[in-house]
Amino acid sequence: xxxxxxxxxxxxxxxxxxxxxxxxxxxxxxxxxxxxxxxxxxxxxxxxxxxxxxxxxxxxxxxxxxxxxxxxxxxxxxxxxxxxxxxxxxxxxxxxxxxxxxxxxxxxxxxxxxxxxxxxxxxxxxxxxxxxxxxxxxxxxxxxxxxxxxxxxxxxxxxxxxx
Numbered sequence: 090x091x092x093x094x095x096x097x098x099x100x101x102x103x104x105x106x107x108x109x110x111x112x113x114x115x116x117x118x119x120x121x122x123x124x125x126x127x128x129x130x131x132x133x134x135x136x137x138x139x140x141x142x143x144x145x146x147x148x149x150x151x152x153x154x155x156x157x158x159x160x161x162x163x164x165x166x167x168x169x170x171x172x173x174x175x176x177x178x179x180x181x182x183x184x185x186x187x188x189x190x191x192x193x194x195x196x197x198x199x200x201x202x203x204x205x206x207x208x209x210x211x212x213x214x215x216x217x218x219x220x221x222x223x224x225x226x227x228x229x230x231x232x233x234x235x236x237x238x239x240x241x242x243x244x245x246x247x248x249x250x251x252x
Contacts, residue, residue, distance in 0.1 A: 118159050131186070169181070
């Protein structure tokens with residue numbers, strides 16, 4: 090390990106499988122739900138905040154701001170603020186960010202192309218009997234959400250409304 094890496098990591102070896110490795114945090118940031126999508130959009134070039142929000146369906150303003158801030162702190166996104174009224178801020182990838190974006194974009198494309206196979210595997214798994222030989226429950230249990238159905242919540246809402 091070179092001297093600079095030792096200095097930056099406090100002498101901790103860089104090994105993503107090590108519980109103390111700082112690369113785990115980087116991996117978490119780059120592969121988060123919104124970061125993957127933001128990085129993919131920024132592969133197309135510079136975008137303003139509002140453009141990113143429209144392009145990344147479902148992201149809230151707060152989550153987009155947090156994601157961009159994290160990616161900027163990690164040196165993956167460059168933020169350029171212009172002193173104009175109304176304020177203008179552009180976001181683009183740094184060379185490091187472009188490299189990371191290419192990798193996560195490949196993973197995202199794989200997920201898109203393999204969706205039918207993954208959904209079929211999930212359905213097949215849901216149909217298998219449990220270890221004790223009993224048939225599995227409904228969709229919530231098959232998806233790994235045991236006992237988290239909405240029926241109880243619906244009853245509580247109805248009770249609150251006086252129904």
